[in-house]
Amino acid sequence: MRKISSYILLFFFLLFPFLLKAQITQFRDSIIQISGITMTADSLRAIPAVSIVVQGQGRGTISNSQGVFSIVAFKGDTLSFSAIGFKKKIYQIPTDLQGNNFSMIQLMVEDTTYLPVTIIKPYPTREEFEKAFISGDIPDDAYEIARKNTQAAHMRALARYMPVDGREAANMYMQKQSQSLYYAGQQTPQNIFNPLAWAQFIQAWKRGDFKRKDDY
Incomplete structure (x- = not known):
């Protein structure tokens, strides 16, 4: 039994570097850098200051004045795009993407807010x-x-x-x-x-x- 245990430990130590290398390779393959631009869906105008957040991880970035952004995430993560005056967009990174870089264009739709009707009446006379x-x-x-x-x-x-x-x-x-x-x-003078x-x-x-x- 001791010989069998020794052989098993020896086999494990021999395979450990290969298993660690495979895990590191898999970890590297799961990381991806998303680069893109946020634009309006109707006029293809760049949208600045769009908040891009990785859901469930509490980290993200903001698009610049030209709408360009870049963020590092894992394949399978979900990105949330939000900006004032636009509807929120959700994008899930596919798990079968090839490579570690991906470019995208995120179109956003304006969020129209309807206010209640206001009637302005003049004075009668x-x-x-x-x-x-x-x-x-x-x-x-x-x-x-x-x-x-x-x-x-x-x-x-x-x-x-x-x-x-x-x-x-x-x-x-x-x-x-x-x-x-x-x-x-000396004596202080009296102002009287x-x-x-x-x-x-x-x-x-x-x-x-x-x-x-x-x-x-």
């Missing part, structure tokens, strides 16, 4: 049209919205009640530091007797800088 046109609420365009957002009062309100960002906080801190160092070793400070206070009062938030 000219007076009703004028009344609806005058009383209609026309939304602001981009220029009007920008004009309202850049009004002086609106900008002042935003500047007063919006918190400062990091850059503004750093600048305010540096200004306070520079003011404290400027009067280092400064006419320029009083002029700035009066201008700020006229602008409404000291109004409460409820006024806005």
Whole structure:
């Protein structure tokens, strides 16, 4: 029995390279490169951006601007062609193809979508049209919205009640530091007797800088 087992193992090891080579050859023969072009069925116009997917494998490609594509698959695989505005097409690669390259032209049919009927009716009289046109609420365009957002009062309100960002906080801190160092070793002057400070206070009062938030 040991001799028979030894002969069987020896026979298997002798045939293993030939079996492996046959499997590799069969695997290579089953791979095929599909190259082609996607076109419309009625006018033979190239269709760009067509998605070509190998079903069940999660891989594929997209046709270029001239509708040309190329993908590697196995013989017997199913290719799915889909594009916006066209019906989906399914193509199964034949298993009896000779060689490892195949060229094809995939024709696609436009997918026509029918919308529900819309009936446009005019106003019964000219007076009703004028009344609806005058009383209609026309939304602001981009220029009007920008004009309202850049009004002086609106900008002042935003500047007063919006918190400062990091850059503004750093600048305010540096200004306070520079003011404290400027009067280092001496008494800080009082602006109560400064006419320029009083002029700035009066201008700020006229602008409404000291109004409460409820006024806005």
